[in-house]
Amino acid sequence: xxxxxxxxxxxxxxxxxxxxxxxxxxxxxxxxxxxxxxxxxxxxxxxxxxxxxxxxxxxxxxxxxxxxxxxxxxxxxxxxxxxxxxxxxxxxxxxxxxxxxxxxxxxxxxxxxxxxxxxxxxxxxxxxxxxxxxxxxxxxxxxxxxxxxxxxxxxxxxxxxxxxxxxxxxxxxxxxxxxxxxxxxxxxxxxxxxxxxxxxxxxxxxxxxxxxxxxxxxxxxxxxxxxxxxxxxxxxxxxxxxx
Amino acid sequence: xxxxxxxxxxxxxxxxxxxxxxxxxxxxxxxxxxxxxxxxxxxxxxxxxxxxxxxxxxxxxxxxxxxxxxxxxxxxxxxxxxxxxxxxxxxxxxxxxxxxxxxxxxxxxxxxxxxxxxxxxxxxxxxxxxxxxxxxxxxxxxxxxxxxxxxxxxxxxxxxxxxxxxxxxxxxxxxxxxxxxxxxxxxxxxxxxxxxxxxxxxxxxxxxxxxxxxxxxxxxxxxxxxxxxxxxxxxxxxxxxxxxxxxxxxxxxxxxxxxxxxxxxxxxxxxxxxxxxxxxxxxxxxxxxxxxxxxxxxxxxxxxxxxxxxxxxxxxxxxxxxxxx
Numbered sequence: 001x002x003x004x005x006x007x008x009x010x011x012x013x014x015x016x017x018x019x020x021x022x023x024x025x026x027x028x029x030x031x032x033x034x035x036x037x038x039x040x041x042x043x044x045x046x047x048x049x050x051x052x053x054x055x056x057x058x059x060x061x062x063x064x065x066x067x068x069x070x071x072x073x074x075x076x077x078x079x080x081x082x083x084x085x086x087x088x089x090x091x092x093x094x095x096x097x098x099x100x101x102x103x104x105x106x107x108x109x110x111x112x113x114x115x116x117x118x119x120x121x122x123x124x125x126x127x128x129x130x131x132x133x134x135x136x137x138x139x140x141x142x143x144x145x146x147x148x149x150x151x152x153x154x155x156x157x158x159x160x161x162x163x164x165x166x167x168x169x170x171x172x173x174x175x176x177x178x179x180x181x182x183x184x185x186x187x188x189x190x191x192x193x194x195x196x197x198x199x200x201x202x203x204x205x206x207x208x209x210x211x212x213x214x215x216x217x218x219x220x221x222x223x224x225x226x227x228x229x230x231x232x233x234x235x236x237x238x239x240x241x242x243x
Numbered sequence: 244x245x246x247x248x249x250x251x252x253x254x255x256x257x258x259x260x261x262x263x264x265x266x267x268x269x270x271x272x273x274x275x276x277x278x279x280x281x282x283x284x285x286x287x288x289x290x291x292x293x294x295x296x297x298x299x300x301x302x303x304x305x306x307x308x309x310x311x312x313x314x315x316x317x318x319x320x321x322x323x324x325x326x327x328x329x330x331x332x333x334x335x336x337x338x339x340x341x342x343x344x345x346x347x348x349x350x351x352x353x354x355x356x357x358x359x360x361x362x363x364x365x366x367x368x369x370x371x372x373x374x375x376x377x378x379x380x381x382x383x384x385x386x387x388x389x390x391x392x393x394x395x396x397x398x399x400x401x402x403x404x405x406x407x408x409x410x411x412x413x414x415x416x417x418x419x420x421x422x423x424x425x426x427x428x429x430x431x432x433x434x435x436x437x438x439x440x441x442x443x444x445x446x447x448x449x450x451x452x453x454x455x456x457x458x459x460x461x462x463x464x465x466x467x468x469x470x471x472x473x474x475x476x477x478x479x480x481x482x483x484x485x486x487x488x489x490x491x492x493x494x495x496x497x498x499x500x501x502x503x504x505x506x507x508x509x510x511x512x513x514x515x516x517x518x519x520x521x522x523x524x525x526x527x528x529x530x531x532x533x534x535x536x537x538x539x540x541x542x543x544x545x546x547x548x549x550x551x552x553x554x555x556x557x558x559x560x561x562x563x564x565x566x567x568x
Contacts, residue, residue, distance in 0.1 A: 044487030052484025058475045086319035086329035108311020117396045119561025122490040128311030185472045190464045
């Protein structure tokens with residue numbers, strides 16, 4: 001079993017939207033046709049995207065934290081959007097678990113998008129079919145590309161390496177190790193969709209200093225200025241204890 | 244959800260057509276058992292089936308406007324093993340087929356007695372077609388409702404009440420139409436249809452009210468915390484990933500004030516239930532066909548409001564990712 005997926009590290013993402021633009025660039029020029037835009041240079045620009053970066057503010061000033069949250073199809077293992085499709089246009093590939101839409105079969109009924117709790121699917125207003133992240137399926141198997149470039153466009157473009165790509169079913173893959181060791185979690189686990197994409201949480205380094213680390217506990221005279229010292233050639237306390 | 248008028252028309256129109264056919268078949272079954280006087284085959288059952296068929300066709304036409312690629316609609320019949328929408332796509336033409344056959348058999352008076360009992364009850368072929376048609380009608384009601392009830396995370400819809408509501412509301416409007424229709428073609432049956440229309444409307448009132456009460460108490464399973472996986476009770480969205488909106492902000496939000504939603508709720512609660520009941524009783528006691536027709540129109544308009552509210556009330560969990568719409 002193979003299940004390709006992304007792991008997105010919220011600890012590293014800076015919200016630059018490089019993944020959004022490179023995704024759009026790659027996929028709008030791909031064999032599946034353009035991803036339409038309306039008013040791209042006017043007041044209310046709108047269009048079809050596979051991937052968007054959202055921003056959340058957590059906490060109350062001054063204890064706030066900004067979280068940039070890239071959101072795309074999670075390629076669920078138990079994808080609710082697939083069985084509801086009346087035409088079979090929406091399907092999950094056996095060989096690598098990628099959830100795809102056959103744009104030639106889609107009738108544009110939008111039912112699959114209703115059946116996705118994450119809002120990962122977007123209807124193309126000009127092609128009149130449902131669109132979604134393909135994990136750059138036209139790129140990751142392209143043998144004319146050097147092996148290091150056979151990754152989704154968003155992963156390659158991320159300047160902070162916040163996006164990892166690999167097989168989450170292989171326990172030794174980079175993504176599985178990251179999920180296991182860095183606390184990777186799925187979104188909305190309550191619906192049992194088993195999302196393949198995982199997110200790595202914010203991880204902070206805290207310095208814990210105890211009081212007795214500030215005051216030298218072994219200073220018998222409690223005088224900071226007077227170091228306990230013996231003869232210069234004798235072993236010092238630092239050689240025999242650790243603190 | 245953003246209510247789409249194509250789907251509102253589809254579900255309400257086929258509801259009327261299905262209910263009308265059930266009314267005709269009920270009338271014929273009762274007449275076969277001599278509980279009701281037999282009616283004119285051509286004028287009543289033939290024309291009645293035509294009217295039911297017209298409503299079903301109108302619903303089908305409305306549904307086409309919901310599709311982005313209607314020319315590929317035939318493909319929608321392929322995944323009936325998993326998709327309720329696909330099952331509906333099969334069930335609707337089935338119903339239309341049976342209504343058509345039932346109507347033609349009556350209109351042309353092509354019928355034969357399959358068997359008759361010593362008490363004089365005759366079982367005709369048209370009754371068999373009608374029974375099969377009724378089975379198809381109930382299947383279609385189930386499929387239509389399950390399209391909504393099967394999406395478990397749309398918690399307002401994911402309830403058996405959704406199925407009961409679709410069944411009862413559609414049947415009620417069909418029986419109301421049958422009451423008005425029988426005033427023109429079969430005055431003997433006005434009372435029969437009228438009383439049943441009132442009974443079914445009252446039953447629909449009970450089940451729709453139950454679902455309104457249920458939906459007002461829903462505790463949503465998904466929260467912003469589970470949606471982005473951050474455990475903090477103060478999370479504010481600052482950017483949605485789109486400047487001029489996206490499909491996600493258009494498809495899942497009705498964009499109306501809470502007051503508007505509330506007024507639609509009270510509007511349909513009046514137009515679908517008490518008003519048609521009053522008009523039906525008034526029309527029956529005064530034998531006034533126009534009043535009965537008004538009862539149907541009022542109930543139908545109310546049902547459109549009901550369906551609008553049904554969609555608008557549903558809160559999709561993806562809306563959590565679009566807090567500032």
